[in-house]
Amino acid sequence: MISLILCVFEIDESFFVLIACCKLNRIHFLGCEVSGLARTVSDHIPLLLKSQPERVSNPPFRFETWWCEVDNIDEVVNSSWNAAAGGLRGARRVVFKLQRLKRVLQEWSTRECARQKEKKEALSTIIQSWDRAKEANAVTMDDRAQRMKAKEDRGDILKLKEIEWRQRSKALWLKVGDNNT
Known part of the structure; x- marks a missing residue:
């Protein structure tokens, strides 16, 4: 919830003329609650604008290009x-x-993102363990082939x-535009 305190002078006809000239009367604060606060020593009237909490909407559907690179996407769509x-x-x-x-x-x-993340972490762990084994000169030709396959998959x-x-x-970039020009 956002709260904003505004201080305004005595509300008279000139205040409403100012609001109309600035076209502020066209602004609609949907779901806002306006209340006056206790007057202080000055001749200002503090106004409190309370807005409703922002509603989180569902994000729009966006096609991800990487989906086309995954093998089982055809089966899912079909x-x-x-x-x-x-x-x-x-x-x-x-x-x-x-x-x-x-x-x-x-x-x-x-599900696919979670699966890929788990697979990437597992492959990274395997590659690191083979790198440590390589430093100890305990690597066979099969280990090298498996390491290369793991690096390829990662x-x-x-x-x-x-x-x-x-x-x-x-x-x-398309949304914001090119700020360099």
Whole structure:
């Protein structure tokens, strides 16, 4: 909740003329509560504006480019889209399927991000242990091959993160604009 205290002079006709000239009467404070506070020694009347807590809305659906790089995305989309639509027809059927696909993709993305994070941490731990074994000269050819495979897998995961952040930085640049020009 945000509270703001304003001090105004005696409210008379000139105050309302000032408000109208500044076009402040067009500002609507939805959900705000205005109350006058006790007058102090001066000739000002403190006003208290109390706003309602900000409502957190659901963020809009955004397609993530990195989804295309994951192997099982086709199965997720096809199974969601081809599932029964509850007897709906026409545009309602399409809207229902799109909403369901949105929900399924968001849930899948959350699970996939968690899975990739766990896999990346496990691969990093394995690579570090092999690096320590290499320093002790206790590495066989099989260990080297497994280490290279683990580094390759970790690189694939890092590539997906890079694609994700590149998309987000581009979206931010398009939203804010190029401040360098």
